[in-house]
Amino acid sequence: MASTADEPEQPLDRTGGAPSITPSAPRREDSSVVAGQPRRARGHRRSDNPHVQRHPTHRKNSTEPRRRELLQALGIFQRATADQLWKLTRPDNRHDKLTRDTLLDLQDHQLVRIESVQENQRQIWVLTERGHREAKQLLEPKGIRVSALRKEKCHPVTWALLAGSYDDHAAAVTSTAAELHRAGIGHRLGFQTEIGHRLDNGFVQRADLRMRAPAAGMPVLLLEIDRRTEDAHDLVIKLRRYWQRGRLLAPDAGKYTVDLVRSRPDAIEDVGHEKRLWRRVYPPTGWEGLVPLAFVFADTTEAKVANTVAVLKEADRRYWAPRRYRSLYREAITAKDHSQAVPVVVTTLEQLKEHGANAPV
Template sequence: MSLALFQRATGRELWHLVLPGQRNDKATRDALVDLQAAGRAREELRLPDNRKLWTPTAAGHREAAALLPAGTKLAALRPERDGKAAAYSEHALDVIATASLLARAGIGHLTAFTTEVEHKVPHRRSLFTDLVLRDPGADVPLLLVEVDRENESTGTLVDKLTTYRTWCELPAKGTTKTKFETSLRRPGARTHDLRLWPTLYPATGREGLPPVALVFEAGRTRKPRPGAGPLTPEQKKEKQKTDHRRLLRRAQAVEAASEALWYAPLYQEHDVTARDYHQALPVVATTLPLLRARGADAAIWRRFGRPGWHTLTDALDNPDGDRQLTEERAVVEQARREKERGGARAPPSGLHPLRGEVHGRAVGGARAGRDLG
């Protein structure tokens, strides 16, 4: 069943998804061998570290479809080629590794994950999300995950975020243009009442659009110089550090270039500095090495527009912009009344005593003073 959801994997990736209580992946590997004997799975090839890469057979694919809940999206069945020369994608293995590490930290479970989910946008190419987590009622009920192996440019990743935002702003089916445009002028959470995404995904439990997670992994390979020997353990460690620093720079470049897509805009009211986080696209980022080393529940996540490292739940949480708006309205109204009575002058814009914590920082071309979400 798990292979049909993720198409191909090794016992290591399936371990935390199917047998999380086991101390190692031996039971998972034994189960895969049993499935092979039953004609439900087949070994596609051996990886460089001698692990077996497994994929379901047609019979296993059909059996999984019968066992899983109706409507569950299965991964495409891989055709069987002659011999062991079938090419495999390291990206696909990284996707299931991400799901496994999230599940190991209690974020999602086997049937909560779906791969290659299509998001159609009019007049744009469809976006196929690498991994979607749907777990209604959980601390993280929804997460759209993109795994990047440095095989795309920064501009391509920004274009993906643009497509996500465009898709999240689509109207629900059957909604008239007039009603939809009226809903967009409503403040706060009501803006989403007639949008498409709440009809397809569980409530996020937070302000804003569905959150997007970017998981970066080193994908560059460099051929050794002729006659050069294998790397020493010290050289391997140094290379890993260099690769990771490059991944962090890549994440920062995407953050700076995509600011217009994820920041929380100001409420459109005079003398108000509160931000409408209902309009924000939450984007968080981490690396696969950090997920492996520290776990998905550790403070290894960066929220675009926010300094520091956070746990995933903290990174997804927002300041209470609605409460801040209410408080600032009260301050402005009180100042107006005092001014009418000849009392204290209204405080200048942006200096209200109840403004609250600053949750952002200027990045890239950000305007000075912008409080980013």
Template sequence: MTAAVLTGAGFGTPLSWQTETAHRLPYGYTQYADLTMRAPDANVPVMLLEVDRVTEPVDVLVAKVRRYTEWFELLAPKADKDKAHAARRQGVAVHDFRLWSRIYPATGREGYVPVAFVFTGKTKAQRASRMRRLEQAARPYFAGTKYAGGDITAVDYHRAVPVVVTELERITADPAGAAGRVWRRLGRDEDEWQTLSEALANPDGDQLHAVQSRESHRRQKEREAAAREAQRPLCARCGTEVHRRTLAVDPAVQLAR
């Protein structure tokens, strides 16, 4: 039913779906995705979905996010470990060395392949409680890290798993279905329901970082200019500021000093 309602909303075709996609980890565990969706025409090249009937402990859901993160961080065969380590601070370049980029298409956004939890069953309050607990416990995997700089608030999401949640009941009740504002990105306003494209976007990520970096650079140049102005010497005769060029060419000024 989850695949059907998303397909009906324009997310791919019946052939866009794969069930029980295996993600094998080095220590012998295989994390299976309930559904894998490929809908490039809807601006979602790939997304992994977990359908939850509110029956398993929240810890199980958190473990799924953790294992997906571990799999996304696996190096591709023959990848240069030193270059891969250096790329950890080079934004999107880090993914060139990862196994996942050999299997899935580029997401078109910062971060790993997004993971969606579709909740259904029990009561609305129970589903809401489950989302809150998942959000609190899985935060290290989806929150990203703040870019360096005291006046920078942008977040680096390149090594984070974008996690979105929805409810099958919410989707079926919305006139627009899964294309409506029925998705929420974990780590954002709890009451902010968005379209899937909006939820997967990173308005506080690289785009904000570029703006804030330019502004920070501008303010730094202004501070440096102010510092140079404050250090400009004064004329011993009249007390006015002397330009450094004047000091270099006017012996009278040098003598006065």
């Protein structure tokens, strides 16, 4: 029977004496042992075998572009798994092995660290203080805001490092961006989280995710990620706020226009979009209407999604539905005016993962 790799083959000696095969040359003394120093009983230094690699294998697979991409992605999204980072940086790769190798390389250089491990054994990666500084140098010159640094927290008594929390909502936001980028919609630097939109009463409505993808015909898209922790009517209020934001005048609007809108708020519909505030922030969308909005539901049932969509359809029709053109001959015009509406799309994170973000509607 042939011997296995774990059990080296022993020389056969039926007589019980010394082995029948002797070394062809006398054993040479180790030149690294100083005279009078006892020889090592076991164990070898890495330098004893020149064929053993002196550096981890993952460093060989790491390149500067991959390192830069991961630092940028973690600078934008703050926390992510290797699977999410793979889809956000190199979705053309067959798997996330190169991404994990690069993360280990960055960990060796104290640029990233593992903050926690999920129940499915996926590791949550964050930037270290040093990595956060490098991410700033990569993102801020491009006009991209860097997320806050996740600082290490220790137990007040034992000083043991505490694992940070990775809430499901933050995970869903990052996964949504990852699936969009995997489908070829949006550049990894075209995503931004928690973008504020100030209303005229001072309230700031923050979008969970903003995507810029002009190459895909999507100059800007605002996304609200909901794990059905919010009531459907709360989503109606959010849509109303985005609609109100799209109706604000630009700061450089003429006095006559400002006075007209103040005295008659509906007069804003006669003011072109180029004189509105949102056009100072976002480029023209190429369609009628205001900045489009997407609701992405995650970790929920089809029944709950259907109920929410039904509420959105009826309760906020004023904000997304077209209306008749205002004209003396409007009865003869069958076309609808979408210029004052917010284009809305609804999907689920599970559908994005299963069919892809570029699948037919």
